[in-house]
Amino acid sequence: MFAFTDEQLQLRESVRRYLIDHATVSRTRELMDESAGFDRLSFQGLFNELGIGGVHIPEEYGGAGLSYVELSIVLEEMGRALYPSPYLSSNVFAANALLLIGTSEQKAEWLPSITSGERLATVALYEESNRSIVANIEQSVTDQSFTGTKSFVLDANVADVFIVVARDGFDPVNPLRFWLAHSNDSGIQTIAMESIDSTRRIGRVSFENVKVERLGDRNQDHGGFGKFIDFASVALANEMVGGAQWLLESSVEYANHRVQFGRSISSMQAIKHKCADLLLEIELAKSGAYRAAQAIAAADSAFPAYASIAKAAANDAYMQAAADAIQIHGGIGFTWDNDTHLWFKRAKSSQVLFGTSEFHRDQLLDRIAVLEAD
Amino acid sequence: MEWTEASVRNELRSFLEANWDPNSDLLDWRNKLIDAGWGMPSWPERWYGRDMPQSLLSVVAEEFASVGAVTVARTGIRLLAAETLLAHGNDAQRERYLRKILTGEETWCQLFSEPGSGSDLAGSTTRADLVGDHWIINGQKVWTTSAHHADFGLLLARHDWDIPKHQGLSYFILNFHQAGVEVHPLRQMNGHASFNQVFFNDAKVPRNDQIGSSGDGWQIAMTTLMHERRNAGNIFVEARRRGDFEGLIYEHEAEETKVVLAPYTWYPLRAGRVDIVLPRASDTGAINNPAARQEIAKLMIMSRCAEWTALRARAAQQQGQPQGPEGSLGKLAGSNIARQAAKVHTLISGVDAMACGNDSPESGIIAEILLSVPAISIAGGTDEIQRNIISERVLGMQKEPRMDTGPFKDVRKN
Ligand SMILES: Cc1cc2nc3c(=O)[nH]c(=O)nc-3n(C[C@H](O)[C@H](O)[C@H](O)COP(=O)(O)OP(=O)(O)OC[C@H]3O[C@@H](n4cnc5c(N)ncnc54)[C@H](O)[C@@H]3O)c2cc1C
Numbered sequence: 001m002f003a004f005t006d007e008q009l010q011l012r013e014s015v016r017r018y019l020i021d022h023a024t025v026s027r028t029r030e031l032m033d034e035s036a037g038f039d040r041l042s043f044q045g046l047f048n049e050l051g052i053g054g055v056h057i058p059e060e061y062g063g064a065g066l067s068y069v070e071l072s073i074v075l076e077e078m079g080r081a082l083y084p085s086p087y088l089s090s091n092v093f094a095a096n097a098l099l100l101i102g103t104s105e106q107k108a109e110w111l112p113s114i115t116s117g118e119r120l121a122t123v124a125l126y127e128e129s130n131r132s133i134v135a136n137i138e139q140s141v142t143d144q145s146f147t148g149t150k151s152f153v154l155d156a157n158v159a160d161v162f163i164v165v166a167r168d169g170f171d172p173v174n175p176l177r178f179w180l181a182h183s184n185d186s187g188i189q190t191i192a193m194e195s196i197d198s199t200r201r202i203g204r205v206s207f208e209n210v211k212v213e214r215l216g217d218r219n220q221d222h223g224g225f226g227k228f229i230d231f232a233s234v235a236l237a238n239e240m241v242g243g244a245q246w247l248l249e250s251s252v253e254y255a256n257h258r259v260q261f262g263r264s265i266s267s268m269q270a271i272k273h274k275c276a277d278l279l280l281e282i283e284l285a286k287s288g289a290y291r292a293a294q295a296i297a298a299a300d301s302a303f304p305a306y307a308s309i310a311k312a313a314a315n316d317a318y319m320q321a322a323a324d325a326i327q328i329h330g331g332i333g334f335t336w337d338n339d340t341h342l343w344f345k346r347a348k349s350s351q352v353l354f355g356t357s358e359f360h361r362d363q364l365l366d367r368i369a370v371l372e373a374d
Numbered sequence: 375m376e377w378t379e380a381s382v383r384n385e386l387r388s389f390l391e392a393n394w395d396p397n398s399d400l401l402d403w404r405n406k407l408i409d410a411g412w413g414m415p416s417w418p419e420r421w422y423g424r425d426m427p428q429s430l431l432s433v434v435a436e437e438f439a440s441v442g443a444v445t446v447a448r449t450g451i452r453l454l455a456a457e458t459l460l461a462h463g464n465d466a467q468r469e470r471y472l473r474k475i476l477t478g479e480e481t482w483c484q485l486f487s488e489p490g491s492g493s494d495l496a497g498s499t500t501r502a503d504l505v506g507d508h509w510i511i512n513g514q515k516v517w518t519t520s521a522h523h524a525d526f527g528l529l530l531a532r533h534d535w536d537i538p539k540h541q542g543l544s545y546f547i548l549n550f551h552q553a554g555v556e557v558h559p560l561r562q563m564n565g566h567a568s569f570n571q572v573f574f575n576d577a578k579v580p581r582n583d584q585i586g587s588s589g590d591g592w593q594i595a596m597t598t599l600m601h602e603r604r605n606a607g608n609i610f611v612e613a614r615r616r617g618d619f620e621g622l623i624y625e626h627e628a629e630e631t632k633v634v635l636a637p638y639t640w641y642p643l644r645a646g647r648v649d650i651v652l653p654r655a656s657d658t659g660a661i662n663n664p665a666a667r668q669e670i671a672k673l674m675i676m677s678r679c680a681e682w683t684a685l686r687a688r689a690a691q692q693q694g695q696p697q698g699p700e701g702s703l704g705k706l707a708g709s710n711i712a713r714q715a716a717k718v719h720t721l722i723s724g725v726d727a728m729a730c731g732n733d734s735p736e737s738g739i740i741a742e743i744l745l746s747v748p749a750i751s752i753a754g755g756t757d758e759i760q761r762n763i764i765s766e767r768v769l770g771m772q773k774e775p776r777m778d779t780g781p782f783k784d785v786r787k788n
Contacts, residue, residue: 002682002685002686002688002689002690003686003689003690003692003693248769252769252770252771255771256770256771256772263772263775264772266765266771266772267771267772267773267774267775268774269758269761269762269774271771272761272762272765272766272769272771273758273761273762273765275765275769275771276706276760276761276762276764276765276768276769277706277761279703279764279768279769280703280706280707280710280764283683283703284676284679284680284683284707285679286683287679287680287682287683287686288675288678288679288682290682290686291678291679291682309674309675309678309679312671312675313675313679358668360671361667361668361671361672361675362664362667362668362671364671364674364675365661365667365670365671365674368652368674371674371678372652
């Protein structure tokens with residue numbers, strides 16, 4: 001349970017090799033200035049060459065039928081390579097919403113084209129107000145029609161379909177539900193939002209009397225939203241530990257080459273001990289991220305607590321790695337030309353998406369009863 | 375033969391069925407275990423073992439626990455001594471010492487640290503001079519846990535002062551029952567006295583009790599330390615669900631435990647007693663305080679993730695991957711957890727955190743935790759030393775410039 005299988009190690013290796021070839025930092029820097037923000041050719045290769053469009057999606061919907069563990073391996077490698085693409089928003093978040101909540105007809109209609117990369121989907125969640133807390137969503141759908149504005153929508157600029165999280169205006173308990181909307185609806189307008197992290201695009205999407213279709217049955221339970229958020233947190237946590245590991249490795253490499261006072265700075269304890277502490281923090285965060293992914297795969301009831309552990313640990317480890325990496329590089333670490341800031345910015349955008357550490361730690365204590373019982 | 379989980383269970387069950395009697399004499403029972411190879415099944419068959427892979431030891435432990443069977447003596451330094459003898463001793467030494475280590479008849483301690491050399495273990499200035507058939511030992515050790523009731527010590531001492539420091543060291547078995555050895559207990563900041571000063575005035579070690587050859591001391595000490603780090607925190611794994619079982623042998627064992635484990639009673643406290651945090655937070659209402667919640671959650675996250683990291687390392691090893699840095703990483707994680715636990719216990723207790731004795735939180739346990747935690751980042755190699763090891767051996771960073779090369783007699787000392 002705590003070791004990767006040979007097949008999983010091979011998957012990691014092939015994704016890593018693909019990204020080394022196709023996601024060079026120089027290419028990423030070019031993409032940061034382009035409007036789409038990602039490379040369609042290398043993105044298509046994920047589906048055609050690597051076959052990872054639907055790692056955890058059942059085979060009947062065109063996926064590979066593997067588990068969240070394999071998905072997490074793919075995400076960790078993408079995080080390591082800082083690969084800019086709508087994979088997380090479409091193939092993970094939107095696909096998860098469909099998998100968790102959609103009816104079998106809806107899954108059959110949408111998942112195959114998402115899995116093959118033909119269609120890009122994204123979840124529209126955050127609202128303008130109360131943007132810090134994930135669950136504070138007030139806007140609602142009435143009469144199959146939605147009017148409202150969603151912010152921080154990942155890859156909104158390229159999405160073919162939006163999965164909107166909004167309340168059900170007709171239901172007396174006013175539950176959170178997911179609703180499908182086509183991006184070509186004339187009532188939809190998307191504006192790019194400026195993000196410090198140009199490797200992950202966000203947009204503000206306004207909906208004006210947009211026709212929407214409810215995801216899932218009217219009568220199904222309301223737990224789907226919480227599960228969706230937890231799945232998303234775990235996916236992000238796994239992506240984040242990959243980025244943190246890259247920062248540590250690049251810092252050690254730099255330290256081994258940089259000479260001051262007639263010796264390598266990597267022989268200085270202030271630098272060495274920082275790196276040792278980072279390694280420990282990153283290893284712990286990896287364990288949290290891996291364990292939570294396993295818990296999803298195994299439908300373990302302690303999973304919600306593990307999701308909070310994973311995201312809080314990844315947030316702290318990635319930000320610490322980012323700050324320390326710049327410090328270890330000295331002045332050059334503060335320049336645009338040095339690559340460290342690209343990962344720093346990804347760390348920052350990931351830290352606040354789907355819950356800060358403070359949010360998850362607070363939530364963990366509410367969930368800990370299950371944790372202590374295992 | 376190739377062991378499997380099923381074959382271990384089968385054989386061990388029939389052995390226990392035929393032999394285990396909770397009213398047998400402790401010494402008789404342990405000798406029986408040793409002869410049958412069920413005391414230390416991972417050891418070689420030649421030396422009381424069954425050549426069993428480490429990965430199956432948990433199965434053995436389960437079978438023992440399920441019938442409440444007492445195991446061979448495994449606490450304290452004794453197993454470090456045994457592992458060192460297995461790796462570097464000669465057959466005569468193994469014959470003389472291993473069995474009585476496992477029966478519990480003889481107790482050991484580790485004579486490494488000195489007033490002038492702790493982290494810098496290779497800087498030992500305890501003298502070993504060969505005179506006839508004996509090594510004559512002079513000098514002083516310190517922080518020696520359990521020396522006050524030890525029969526033997528693992529001694530690192532210097533036989534040659536004219537060569538570089540790591541090369542001039544030798545490793546000995548020191549018998550405490552002689553006139554040249556004096557032990558003075560040291561009182562610790564938490565009030566306990568589990569470690570000691572040990573003085574040698576022409577103490578004698580027969581030539582036969584030198585382990586390895588002169589100059590092998592450093593390498594052998596590394597074996598001892600490797601086992602120490604691996605076992606860090608395992609001292610209490612033996613804690614069986616007592617009380618579920620009754621019999622004479624448990625009374626014998628309890629008497630032994632009282633003496634042998636006395637120096638270690640505070641060890642779970644120095645690790646922070648994470649287990650009592652949540653119940654206390656609920657009882658005191660601190661669980662509703664937003665600031666306390668954050669710190670408690672940090673502690674829970676650290677300790678859970680550290681547990682999983684240890685399991686990952688173990689699983690990787692069982693798959694045949696080489697042993698990684700987990701010893702040092704685990705030790706550093708343990709220090710972080712203990713410090714965070716002390717912070718949380720203070721937060722939960724408020725002004726009560728300054729109180730001790732029966733009238734204080736948890737009848738003094740919280741105070742004892744707060745006063746014991748500082749030891750964890752020192753004993754068994756300080757946090758700074760672990761960070762050096764991690765950065766150099768795991769991350770491949772460079773060593774600091776050395777000031778202690780050349781003949782040891784010319785190196786600056788305390
Ligand atoms: C409870 C307890 C039980 C113990 N039991 C035993 C025992 O049974 N047998 C035994 O032999 N010893 C034992 N010890 C001793 C222990 O191993 C030493 O105390 C420890 O290795 C540190 O050595 P020192 O005390 O001489 O401190 P020093 O080595 O003098 O260290 C002082 C400070 O300097 C730092 N420092 C030293 N060198 C470096 C370096 N290279 N880089 C960065 N920082 C450095 C240390 O981290 C520390 O903060 C015990 C200690 C304790 C607290």
